[in-house]
Every structure is written in C-alpha cells, then in structure tokens.
Amino acid sequence: MESATERAYAHLTEFxxxxxxxxxxxxxxxxxxxxxxxxxxxxxxxxxFKVFPQLGVPRxxxxxxxxxxxxxxxxxxxxxxxxxxxWDRVDDYGxxxxxxxxxxxxxxxxxxxxxQEEEYRLGSxxxxxxxxxRKATDHLLECIEVAGEVGxxxxxxxxxxxxxxxxxxxxxxxxHRMHECxxxxxxxxxxxxxxxxxxxxxxxxxxxTDLPDWGAxxxxxxxxxxxxxxxxxxxxxxxxxxxxxxxxxxxxxGRLGGFHFNNRKYADDDLIVASxxxxxxxxxxxxxxxxxxxxxxxxxxxQAHNIEPKIEAMILSVMNLQEAYAKALLVDRTxxxxxxxxxxxxxxxxLLLDAYNTDVRPLCxxxxxxxxxxVDPIATFRESGYAQRVAGERxxxxxxxxx
Ligand code: AFD
Ligand code: MN
Ligand code: MN
Numbered sequence: 001m002e003s004a005t006e007r008a009y010a011h012l013t014e015f016x017x018x019x020x021x022x023x024x025x026x027x028x029x030x031x032x033x034x035x036x037x038x039x040x041x042x043x044x045x046x047x048x049f050k051v052f053p054q055l056g057v058p059r060x061x062x063x064x065x066x067x068x069x070x071x072x073x074x075x076x077x078x079x080x081x082x083x084x085x086x087w088d089r090v091d092d093y094g095x096x097x098x099x100x101x102x103x104x105x106x107x108x109x110x111x112x113x114x115x116q117e118e119e120y121r122l123g124s125x126x127x128x129x130x131x132x133x134r135k136a137t138d139h140l141l142e143c144i145e146v147a148g149e150v151g152x153x154x155x156x157x158x159x160x161x162x163x164x165x166x167x168x169x170x171x172x173x174x175x176h177r178m179h180e181c182x183x184x185x186x187x188x189x190x191x192x193x194x195x196x197x198x199x200x201x202x203x204x205x206x207x208x209t210d211l212p213d214w215g216a217x218x219x220x221x222x223x224x225x226x227x228x229x230x231x232x233x234x235x236x237x238x239x240x241x242x243x244x245x246x247x248x249x250x251x252x253x254g255r256l257g258g259f260h261f262n263n264r265k266y267a268d269d270d271l272i273v274a275s276x277x278x279x280x281x282x283x284x285x286x287x288x289x290x291x292x293x294x295x296x297x298x299x300x301x302x303q304a305h306n307i308e309p310k311i312e313a314m315i316l317s318v319m320n321l322q323e324a325y326a327k328a329l330l331v332d333r334t335x336x337x338x339x340x341x342x343x344x345x346x347x348x349x350x351l352l353l354d355a356y357n358t359d360v361r362p363l364c365x366x367x368x369x370x371x372x373x374x375v376d377p378i379a380t381f382r383e384s385g386y387a388q389r390v391a392g393e394r395x396x397x398x399x400x401x402x403x
Contacts, residue, residue: 005375008362016330016358023363026329029289030367033325035261035318036080036108036300037071039064039088042311043400045270045304052307056391057399061088062099063390064400069103070311074381075318076373080108082156082300085143087113087400093149100150107150109196109258109300112143115160115204116402123161125181126174126210133181140185147193154298155189156231156258158198162205174210179223186224195228196257196298197221200236203268214246221255229257233302234281235268236260244283251291260302261321270303272313274320281320282356285328311387315377322364330355 002010013023042064044053058064061083068081081100090096100107114124114136122128124136143155161178163169186195199217200209211217214230221228230250237243250256261273261281274281288297299321305313332351339347365375374380381387 003375005362005365008359009366012359012362019332021330021332026326027363027367027370029329030322030326030364031077031371033077033322034080034299035075035078035321036082036298037068037078037314037318038082038084038111038300038302038304039068040084041301041303041305041314042067043087043304043402045402046306051401053399053401054310056387056394057310057401058390059394059397059400061090061096061400063394064088065096065100065105065107066103067311067390068314069100069105070381070384070386071314071318072105074315074368074374074377075322076368076371077322078318079104080106082109082111083107083146083150083152084111084113085139085146087402093146097150107152109154109156109298110143110147110150110152111156111158112139114139120160122169123163123174123210124159125178126159126161126169127177128169128173133177137181137184140181141188144185144188144190144193148190153190153193154196154258155185155193156196156198156300158200158233159211160204161211162202162209163207164205165207168207171208175220178210179220182220182224182228186228189227193227194257195221195224196231197228198231198233198236198260200233200268201238214250218250218253218255226254229255231258231260231298232256233260233262233268234273235262235264235270235302239266243280244287247284247287251287251295254295256291256295256297258298258300260300261317262301262303270305272303272305272308272320273301273317274324278320278324279356281324282327283352285324286331286352289325289328289331290333309387312378312381315381319364319377322367323360326360326364327355327358330358330360 016023042058044051044057072078119132127133197217199211199213201212217230263271263273263276265276301317336351369375
C-alpha cells in the first residue's frame, strides 16, 4: 500500500506540475545540495555559565567524523565535515582523512583557533605585540598545512579580535596589522585554496570588533586577492539587519564565499537554523538559487547545541536547510521578473509567499529516499540505536569540548 508520504508526494507533484513547475529539475537541484557540518557541533558545548555534558559525545576528531557520517547517512547531503585546530589536532592527519573516506566522508573547511590562548588577551593578528602576531600567523600557516594533509581547500577564519574600551588601541593600526598577517597567510595558500573571512559586530570584545561587518570583511578580502571571500554567519548580525540584502551585495561583488548557518534570537545564539526565523532563511536562499549556478558557495552549519541531542539537532538543521532551499527553488522567477518590471509590488511579494507556503516536506522526503538516505531521518536515526551504542562505547575518557 502507498504510504502517507507517497500519497502526499503524488498530490504535491501533481499540484506543482499543473502550475508549470519542472519538478524533476527541482529534485535534481535538491539532490546536489550540500551542507557541511562542523566537528565542534558534535562535542560538548555550553554557555559561560555551564556546559551540560552529554552521554556518548565523541572524544576525539575521529569520533566526531563518525557522528558527522551519521548525519550524512540519514540526510544524504552532508558528506563533509569542518575541523577546528587545535580542537581536532591529531598526530596523523592522513589517518584522519582515511578514516573520513572509509565512512564516505571528506574533510572540509579548516578553522584555526585564535581565541583561547593566554597570549590572545589583546587579540591575535591585531595584537599590539609583534611576537603574538607572529604566533597567530604561524598557527594560520599550520592550518594551511593541515588543509593540505586532509585534502581541504578552504581556510575559514573568524577572529575574536577587538577592544573593550575606547582608547585601548588604534583602529587603524590594528587593521594594518591584520592586513599584514593575512597577506602572509594568503601568499602561503596553495593555488586552489580559498580563504573565507567571517565578521561579527561584537563579542567577545564589546567596544569594537576588528571585522565588525560585511563591508570591513569585503574590503579586507579585496586587498588580499580574489581567493579571499566573505563568509556570512547568520548569528553575527545586529537586530534588524537585512541579511538577504547582504547576500545580494556580496554576490554582486563576486565575494560571497560561504555561510555559517544557525539561528539567533538575540545574538550569536547558535540555535538550530530556521528554528526562529525560517522566512529569513528562505529569503536568503531566494537570493542564492540563481547565483550558485555560476559561483562556488560553501554551505556550512556553525551550531553548537547545548541542551539538545547533538546528532538529531544537526539532522533537523539539515532538513530545515533542505526545505528552505526547496521552497526557494519553487519561486516562479519568470513571473517574478515580470511583476517587478510592471511595478506590481504585491504580486511580486505574493509569488514569494506562494513558494514559501508550499509544504515541501514530501518532496524533500522523496529526494532523500532517492539518495539512499531516510524518508524520516530523525526517526530512522533513533531506530538505528547508534546513540545508545556510542553512549556505551564512549564511557571511558573525556567527551570532546571547548578544551
Ligand atoms: C565561534 C565564532 C564563529 C566561528 C566559530 C569557529 O562565533 O562563528 O565560526 O567559532 O571558529 O563560534
Ligand atoms: Mn561562524
Ligand atoms: Mn558564531
């Protein structure tokens, strides 16, 4: 007998086809969607008040990749995992790469950590002390080597640099210092490598941040060279910021390199993407669906789940991204262009609402099934018993965390 999902899929595709939608083309796009998950999202995390450790959390980079492989198995679109150095430092990166490959995975963006050592109290690449800048630059160079060993072509950078008090340091000199360090790093990148640069308006520094916004990141990238591109982390914006507009501007400048997906109510909350504002995520994808045909954009999740089960939270995030993307693909672009030309404000808006309000879950389920993943990924993951199994196997030793 036909399952409820199959019936819903049949209804939906009939409805879409009657509207002239090329369902097969949309399914093809959905099959090629890719989302990278972060190794740090599988470890213990928390706020500055408390980390609630979870049972079965991976103890090292190998186990983090194993968990990421579970997300890929049930969603079918997450074959890569970003790593964070030194959190994921191992003796033999070749072995880590082989481990990933044995699970059908690969290692994606390499993220240096320039915010947890004593020396970085006044910043890393912007630090007034040249010896600290040297240390920070050396760490960035180490990450380029790691990237080479694990087969990654992305160096993804976020700087905690900033100041806490007016007068503490010179804005201009700090920017020069950053430029000098990053120029050295840029020059050391192999030809096929890209550098992605995040911005963030505040935290951990509260008076100023050295790369506070997309303009500061973009101009730094432009100074460095064309393989330096801006990375948009959804959590790194002030209230009311029109992120989809930033997407459009960076695309137009040819410098949108990637995303860190998450969601936030107030600041860098790291909540499950689309859990607070699914419409915003949809609007972001509306900007992207055309552009991504001609430019490479790396879609990554940057979420550290504090109280929810980590693998399930990651799966739900991926499903939310898949649904937002599917809805964006449903926008009737021809009609939208006509409505815009005709100045039909509400028709243009309603065309977006039409797509957004379509229940695409059966379509996504069908696509996942076709990929050999799961119709209902979270239920299937739960049934697999993986969480219980690793909770038993990983009893000894310390769960990985911010350490
Ligand atoms: C922190 C930052 C940032 C960055 C991540 C990895 O907020 O988003 O991408 O660390 O370095 O969470
Ligand atoms: Mn980020
Ligand atoms: Mn962040």
